[in-house]
Amino acid sequence: xxxxxxxxxxxxxxxxxxxxxxxxxxxxxxxxxxxxxxxxxxxxxxxxxxxxxxxxxxxxxxxxxxxxxxxxxxxxxxxxxxxxxxxxxxxxxxxxxxxxxxxxxxxxxxxxxxxxxxxxxxxxxxxxxxxxxxxxxxxxxxxxxxxxxxxxxxxxxxxxxxxxxxxxxxxxxxxxxxxxxxxxxxxxxxxxxxxxxxxxxxxxxxxxxxxxxxxxxxxxxxxxxxxxxxxxxxxxxxxxxxxxxxxxxxxxxxxxx
Amino acid sequence: xxxxxxxxxxxxxxxxxxxxxxxxxxxxxxxxxxxxxxxxxxxxxxxxxxxxxxxxxxxxxxxxxxxxxxxxxxxxxxxxxxxxxxxxxxxxxxxxxxxxxxxxxxxxxxxxxxxxxxxxxxxxxxxxxxxxxxxxxxxxxxxxxxxxxxxxxxxxxxxxxxxxxxxxxxxxxxxxxxxxxxxxxxxxxxxxxxxxxxxxxxxxxxxxxxxxxxxxxxxxxxxxxxxxxxxxxxxxxxxxxxxxxxxxxxxxxxxxxxxxxxxxxxxxxxxxxxxxxxxxxxxxxxxxxxxxxxxxxx
Amino acid sequence: xxxxxxxxxxxxxxxxxxxxxxxxxxxxxxxxxxxxxxxxxxxxxxxxxxxxxxxxxxxxxxxxxxxxxxxxxxxxxxxxxxxxxxxxxxxxxxxxxxxxxxxxxxxxxxxxxxxxxxxxxxxxxxxxxxxxxxxxxxxxxxxxxxxxxxxxxxxxxxxxxxxxxxxxxxxxxxxxxxxxxxxxxxxxxxxxxxxxxxxxxxxxxxxxxxxxxxxxxxxxxxxxxxxxxxxxxxxxxxxxxxxxxxxxxxxxxxxxxxxxxxxxxxxxxxxxxxxxxxxxxxxxxxxxxxxxxxxx
Numbered sequence: 130x131x132x133x134x135x136x137x138x139x140x141x142x143x144x145x146x147x148x149x150x151x152x153x154x155x156x157x158x159x160x161x162x163x164x165x166x167x168x169x170x171x172x173x174x175x176x177x178x179x180x181x182x183x184x185x186x187x188x189x190x191x192x193x194x195x196x197x198x199x200x201x202x203x204x205x206x207x208x209x210x211x212x213x214x215x216x217x218x219x220x221x222x223x224x225x226x227x228x229x230x231x232x233x234x235x236x237x238x239x240x241x242x243x244x245x246x247x248x249x250x251x252x253x254x255x256x257x258x259x260x261x262x263x264x265x266x267x268x269x270x271x272x273x274x275x276x277x278x279x280x281x282x283x284x285x286x287x288x289x290x291x292x293x294x295x296x297x298x299x300x301x302x303x304x305x306x307x308x309x310x311x312x313x314x315x316x317x318x319x320x321x322x323x324x325x326x327x328x329x330x331x332x333x334x335x336x337x338x339x340x341x342x343x344x345x346x347x348x349x350x351x352x353x354x355x356x357x358x359x360x361x362x363x364x365x366x367x368x369x370x371x372x373x374x375x376x377x378x379x380x381x382x383x384x385x386x
Numbered sequence: 387x388x389x390x391x392x393x394x395x396x397x398x399x400x401x402x403x404x405x406x407x408x409x410x411x412x413x414x415x416x417x418x419x420x421x422x423x424x425x426x427x428x429x430x431x432x433x434x435x436x437x438x439x440x441x442x443x444x445x446x447x448x449x450x451x452x453x454x455x456x457x458x459x460x461x462x463x464x465x466x467x468x469x470x471x472x473x474x475x476x477x478x479x480x481x482x483x484x485x486x487x488x489x490x491x492x493x494x495x496x497x498x499x500x501x502x503x504x505x506x507x508x509x510x511x512x513x514x515x516x517x518x519x520x521x522x523x524x525x526x527x528x529x530x531x532x533x534x535x536x537x538x539x540x541x542x543x544x545x546x547x548x549x550x551x552x553x554x555x556x557x558x559x560x561x562x563x564x565x566x567x568x569x570x571x572x573x574x575x576x577x578x579x580x581x582x583x584x585x586x587x588x589x590x591x592x593x594x595x596x597x598x599x600x601x602x603x604x605x606x607x608x609x610x611x612x613x614x615x616x617x618x619x620x621x622x623x624x625x626x627x628x629x630x631x632x633x634x635x636x637x638x639x640x641x642x643x644x645x646x647x648x649x650x651x652x653x654x655x656x657x658x659x660x661x662x663x664x665x666x667x668x669x670x671x672x673x674x675x676x677x678x679x680x681x682x683x684x
Numbered sequence: 685x686x687x688x689x690x691x692x693x694x695x696x697x698x699x700x701x702x703x704x705x706x707x708x709x710x711x712x713x714x715x716x717x718x719x720x721x722x723x724x725x726x727x728x729x730x731x732x733x734x735x736x737x738x739x740x741x742x743x744x745x746x747x748x749x750x751x752x753x754x755x756x757x758x759x760x761x762x763x764x765x766x767x768x769x770x771x772x773x774x775x776x777x778x779x780x781x782x783x784x785x786x787x788x789x790x791x792x793x794x795x796x797x798x799x800x801x802x803x804x805x806x807x808x809x810x811x812x813x814x815x816x817x818x819x820x821x822x823x824x825x826x827x828x829x830x831x832x833x834x835x836x837x838x839x840x841x842x843x844x845x846x847x848x849x850x851x852x853x854x855x856x857x858x859x860x861x862x863x864x865x866x867x868x869x870x871x872x873x874x875x876x877x878x879x880x881x882x883x884x885x886x887x888x889x890x891x892x893x894x895x896x897x898x899x900x901x902x903x904x905x906x907x908x909x910x911x912x913x914x915x916x917x918x919x920x921x922x923x924x925x926x927x928x929x930x931x932x933x934x935x936x937x938x939x940x941x942x943x944x945x946x947x948x949x950x951x952x953x954x955x956x957x958x959x960x961x962x963x964x965x966x967x968x969x970x971x972x973x974x975x976x977x978x979x980x
Binding site for chain 2: 695709715722800898901963
């Protein structure tokens with residue numbers, strides 16, 4: 130019999146309220162993400178899911194007029210008061226809906242973050258590039274043309290390149306924001322396999338519009354509607370016939386979108 | 387089967403006629419710009435033909451500007467252009483970086499942009515007065531290549547700022563966001579991704595600056611360019627920074643207005659050389675732009 | 685040598701340098717005003733009769749016994765040359781802009797835009813030379829005038845010089861009008877004429893006005909071309925075939941002879957301040973007009 134261990138909290142969000150100017154986007158949101166789990170976030174468009182991710186790595190700072198109140202803690206340390214924002218961003222990997230290949234070689238795309246953080250020796254960079262591309266399930270396809278332009282890859286390859294870039298600085302948390310919107314189903318499945326594999330090494334926050342994707346991958350799932358947290362629980366509970374809230378049931382079963 | 391006949395009714399004919407008329411009128415208006423240019427350039431070349439030669443470019447003016455070539459003025463123009471470019475380029479490019487990458491969207495930024503537009507609109511003679519008051523007199527540099535170049539640099543700054551801003555703005559925001567999300571700082575992103583991918587636009591702006599600086603007369607008239615100045619030696623190092631100098635634009639002005647009994651072809655030839663220089667530089671910039679558009683990396 | 689570490693440490697300095705360069709335009713605009721004003725301030729506050737300056741046509745700065753600094757004739761010179769230039773350049777320039785924007789094939793458009801760029805690149809001293817030689821002869825022959833260096837000469841030259849600005853900004857303004865306007869007008873059965881006259885021009889009027897204002901600014905500030913193309917008569921021109929002197933040409937022609945810091949010298953700087961103020965206001969208006977579009 131296995132002793133259930135108390136889950137360690139990786140991310141603790143408490144009474145988070147974010148507004149763009151006078152328009153509130155997240156209202157008094159509180160939730161926790163445990164270390165080593167895949168945490169799914171579902172909800173209709175414009176619910177504030179992307180804003181939540183931006184608050185995590187403080188790219189919300191770059192949006193003029195954005196006001197953040199409340200607390201976001203990673204491993205107990207408050208994010209908004211961290212002095213070295215770039216170091217924080219390197220602890221978190223971000224993957225956005227539209228694949229973005231930087232206009233440089235595939236090698237340089239993946240070596241970009243390590244280089245910016247000070248790593249210069251060729252051997253170490255080679256090792257990081259290969260490791261990241263393998264983790265993103267892209268190595269075999271590009272290993273023979275690693276110096277060709279990253280922007281010339283297909284959409285699905287570019288998205289995996291983005292993931293490789295996100296993994297290149299060995300983040301503790303990997304956030305994906307509707308990563309499969311612009312890519313084909315086969316690549317989506319490959320990436321989902323990648324995520325299952327990465328779970329052992331990091332905490333994953335998966336924002337998705339495809340509720341079935343959350344069902345497949347997430348250990349726990351949160352449902353966010355209009356900036357409010359409706360419910361957060363184990364995935365099997367969320368997708369059961371008796372989730373905690375009526376809205377959850379309606380959304381999950383496609384009664385509104 | 388019935389066939390519907392969309393033949394030419396008087397109404398349709400009327401519309402076509404008016405359409406053609408409109409096109410014709412406006413085309414004529416456009417041509418009034420093109421034709422004068424062509425005829426004038428042709429006329430200048432014809433009048434200049436007797437004197438145009440390589441010797442003309444490489445010899446110095448003699449006999450009080452009535453004979454000889456235009457080497458000293460040509461050299462002077464090259465000095466002025468190079469030094470003003472050296473000063474204006476870093477300031478202009480970094481100013482554009484500030485405006486496009488750092489400046490927030492508030493009233494202060496609007497004032498800065500207004501200042502750039504106003505700087506571009508200052509009359510050239512007022513730039514000359516400024517150069518005289520600030521560099522020649524106040525800073526004590528005296529009339530010299532240095533003072534004239536600094537005046538030219540400030541005058542041509544808006545050209546570099548405008549082209550660089552456009553080049554920077556053409557780099558998609560998504561690239562910057564991708565860099566910030568992996569922990570690169572703002573400056574690192576600019577240096578590693580934004581600037582390298584704006585080089586073509588920046589170079590276009592620099593080339594434009596060169597052509598403007600080469601053609602200006604008023605700003606250098608009272609700050610360092612003179613009617614006659616003997617070169618120190620025959621080669622490239624004919625002037626020093628604190629010398630006054632001759633310049634092609636100034637030379638054209640003086641031999642067509644101040645010197646009597648100049649053989650007719652001489653000022654025409656000078657005009658043709660100056661015009662050719664400026665148009666060639668602009669042509670390079672245009673060709674460069676077209677060439678680079680085909681090699682875009684995204 | 686770890687370059688990245690060094691770069692990170694120096695980053696605050698780099699960003700400060702960038703900020704300073706960023707506001708350099710403001711510094712220079714103020715600087716220009718300051719230094720030009722400074723050279724003329726002495727005489728402006730102590731000696732210059734401003735009323736006479738703006739209303740008298742007697743400009744005798746070098747006379748020994750009868751020094752007068754009446755700039756009215758010079759202002760009239762600038763005004764007449766500018767107005768003539770705009771009367772020619774605005775209709776032709778806007779017409780060309782309409783042609784390029786509405787009637788051109790893309791290939792022809794590229795070519796014409798290149799031609800306009802080259803036209804805009806011609807140095808003002810070359811234009812002045814053209815006025816001095818080609819235009820001069822032309823006017824003498826066509827109008828049987830005694831002298832060809834006249835208001836007409838400078839007006840035509842200035843028109844050719846200002847057209848590129850009017851055309852390129854005007855074309856931008858027309859391009860900014862959404863296609864839906866054009867489609868709606870054509871669907872209602874409008875001819876091209878009507879489409880342009882009744883739909884496009886009114887819709888683009890802010891941008892077109894800005895184009896004209898910038899053209900005016902260019903014409904007022906032009907120095908070398910008018911210096912060489914008009915004569916040197918300091919009097920209010922009464923016909924197109926009169927000679928005239930502009931404010932800009934006066935400075936260029938007389939500064940070399942005026943002893944430093946003398947009254948004459950200072951008055952020329954004061955004219956410089958006047959020119960700066962006029963072009964500043966014109967540019968400000970153009971900017972406000974353009975912002976007017978943004979606020980709609």
